Structure formats: C-alpha cells, structure tokens
Amino acid sequence: MLTDLQRQITNDLDKLAADRSEQLSFFTEPEREQSQRDLDALRRRLEEIPEEIVREVAAVRRRFTDPECHIFPAAVTLLIPEAN
Numbered sequence: 001m002l003t004d005l006q007r008q009i010t011n012d013l014d015k016l017a018a019d020r021s022e023q024l025s026f027f028t029e030p031e032r033e034q035s036q037r038d039l040d041a042l043r044r045r046l047e048e049i050p051e052e053i054v055r056e057v058a059a060v061r062r063r064f065t066d067p068e069c070h071i072f073p074a075a076v077t078l079l080i081p082e083a084n
Contacts (some may be wrong), residue, residue: 002056009042013079 016039024032 002053009046
C-alpha cells in the first residue's frame, strides 16, 4: 500500500508540475501560497514513505517471528429431525 501511495504521489506531483505554472496565473496570492504549502506537504510525505516502509516491514517481521498458538474451544450441534 505504501509503495502504491508513493507511486501515486509521484505521479500527482509530476502532473501538477506540468500544469502548475499555467494555473497559478488564475490564483490569488493566498491561493498560490496554499498551493505551495500543499505541494511541500506532498513532497515531505513522499520523502517519509521509504522509512515508513522499513518500519512497517520490521514491525510485521517482529510480530510473526515467534507465533503463538491459541486454542479456542468450539462446539458443534447437529440437529437431526425425528423419523415420522
């Protein structure tokens, strides 16, 4: 999932970079500033993903390194109709 997110953010940033200069001419100054903050946030998130992937893989490995067996009692009831 994180790799897909990384790919999607990269694609979005590429598309935004291509369209951004043309679109900015229609924005007000506060909108341009917000747009820049949004892009900066996407770039920061993109930079965080590789480290997050490493942490998640390590967490999964820790969790499943020494699995514990859990036994749960269960019962089955069979209902058989009486013969007429």
